[in-house]
Amino acid sequence: xxxxxxxxxxxxxxxxxxxxxxxxxxxxxxxxxxxxxxxxxxxxxxxxxxxxxxxxxxxxxxxxxxxxxxxxxxxxxxxxxxxxxxxxxxxxxxxxxxxxxxxxxxxxxxxx
Amino acid sequence: xxxxxxxxxxxxxxxxxxxxxxxxxxxxxxxxxxxxxxxxxxxxxxxxxxxxxxxxxxxxxxxxxxxxxxxxxxxxxxxxxxxxxxxxxxxxxxxxxxxxxxxxxxxxxxxxxxxxxxxxxxxxxxxxxxxxxxxxxxxxxx
Numbered sequence: 001x002x003x004x005x006x007x008x009x010x011x012x013x014x015x016x017x018x019x020x021x022x023x024x025x026x027x028x029x030x031x032x033x034x035x036x037x038x039x040x041x042x043x044x045x046x047x048x049x050x051x052x053x054x055x056x057x058x059x060x061x062x063x064x065x066x067x068x069x070x071x072x073x074x075x076x077x078x079x080x081x082x083x084x085x086x087x088x089x090x091x092x093x094x095x096x097x098x099x100x101x102x103x104x105x106x107x108x109x110x111x112x
Numbered sequence: 113x114x115x116x117x118x119x120x121x122x123x124x125x126x127x128x129x130x131x132x133x134x135x136x137x138x139x140x141x142x143x144x145x146x147x148x149x150x151x152x153x154x155x156x157x158x159x160x161x162x163x164x165x166x167x168x169x170x171x172x173x174x175x176x177x178x179x180x181x182x183x184x185x186x187x188x189x190x191x192x193x194x195x196x197x198x199x200x201x202x203x204x205x206x207x208x209x210x211x212x213x214x215x216x217x218x219x220x221x222x223x224x225x226x227x228x229x230x231x232x233x234x235x236x237x238x239x240x241x242x243x244x245x246x247x248x249x250x251x252x253x254x
Contacts, residue, residue, distance in 0.1 A: 020132055023128050023131060024132070055164045055227075056165060056226075063218055063220055084154070093216070
């Protein structure tokens with residue numbers, strides 16, 4: 001899975017450079033987020049601008065990250081989500097679990 | 113009303129790298145349907161999702177010990193009925209016993225069948241010969 005990391009404003013921003021998160025690559029995403037948290041990077045913003053498709057396993061990988069970050073008093077938030085991907089969060093009510101920001105600036109303002 | 117029939121049949125090895133291929137077929141079909149009056153972009157996404165979820169379900173329930181095992185998927189559109197069948201060679205499972213997810217206390221798994229049930233009009237899982245068949249129907253608005 002093609003991922004990029006940037007440290008900005010005290011947050012770790014994880015850019016997902018894939019159009020699709022499904023059962024083929026969601027395990028890798030889950031491991032990457034878990035690895036970050038284990039290294040002490042507990043405030044993570046996942047930037048989803050490139051992602052146009054997510055399946056149940058992709059939602060599960062993000063939820064796993066959210067729960068692991070919360071268990072260490074951190075937070076995993078989401079930014080730049082495409083409308084159809086957001087629809088999946090709404091259908092499963094996961095939009096009530098995650099903080100979802102329009103873009104990184106909004107995320108930084110809120111997380112500061 | 114266009115009465116043309118679309119029939120697609122694909123057989124893939126039980127490997128997750130083929131999920132994109134299967135999902136994309138559904139997406140393309142939705143975008144090229146004649147006389148569909150609903151939200152085409154939503155249908156495209158939903159078919160992509162449902163085919164992805166049904167195929168990974170079949171891969172997981174397939175005979176994991178057999179490297180030559182395959183999953184067969186058929187997609188048929190006739191008049192206003194879109195029919196998807198996904199065939200696996202595993203032990204099968206009881207679809208009726210799959211619980212609804214508790215959306216107020218979300219867990220990592222268990223959303224695949226929920227998506228299929230929620231986004232499509234009917235779902236059945238039956239034994240046919242040496243296969244199990246997950247059959248999904250969606251009625252298309254014209």
